[in-house]
Amino acid sequence: MLSLIDDEQPKIAMGLTAGLPEFSTLADVQREIEWYQSNQDRELFMWQDPLSKHYTVVIGVEQVYSSVIVRLIAFGPEVDDAHRKAVGHDIYQALQQRYPKQAIMGTISNQKIVSGWAAYE
Numbered sequence: 001m002l003s004l005i006d007d008e009q010p011k012i013a014m015g016l017t018a019g020l021p022e023f024s025t026l027a028d029v030q031r032e033i034e035w036y037q038s039n040q041d042r043e044l045f046m047w048q049d050p051l052s053k054h055y056t057v058v059i060g061v062e063q064v065y066s067s068v069i070v071r072l073i074a075f076g077p078e079v080d081d082a083h084r085k086a087v088g089h090d091i092y093q094a095l096q097q098r099y100p101k102q103a104i105m106g107t108i109s110n111q112k113i114v115s116g117w118a119a120y121e
Contacts, residue, residue: 047094
């Protein structure tokens with residue numbers, strides 16, 4: 001289940017985001033979370049695994065014109081490589097439901113991942 005991060009959950013999002021190599025310090029992670037919280041066109045979500053009920057993925061998006069750009073994708077260690085595309089597909093569908101009139105796309109660095117989610121069968 002896709003849910004917006006509320007005031008009680010930033011630490012979970014920070015923990016998931018800290019696993020990305022581009023965020024090497026706690027200050028880097030905090031800046032990233034604050035960047036999403038500083039603008040109403042940006043939203044930070046977490047994906048809750050339907051079986052374990054644990055939050056396993058953090059997704060950052062930005063609404064730009066008629067598009068939603070997935071800017072941040074951070075999987076927790078419990079989502080192994082074999083299941084990432086399936087989980088990503090579920091996330092993509094949830095984003096499509098949330099933003100039905102907007103195209104969902106990735107950044108230059110993650111467009112291949114987002115496209116794979118969309119095409120997953």
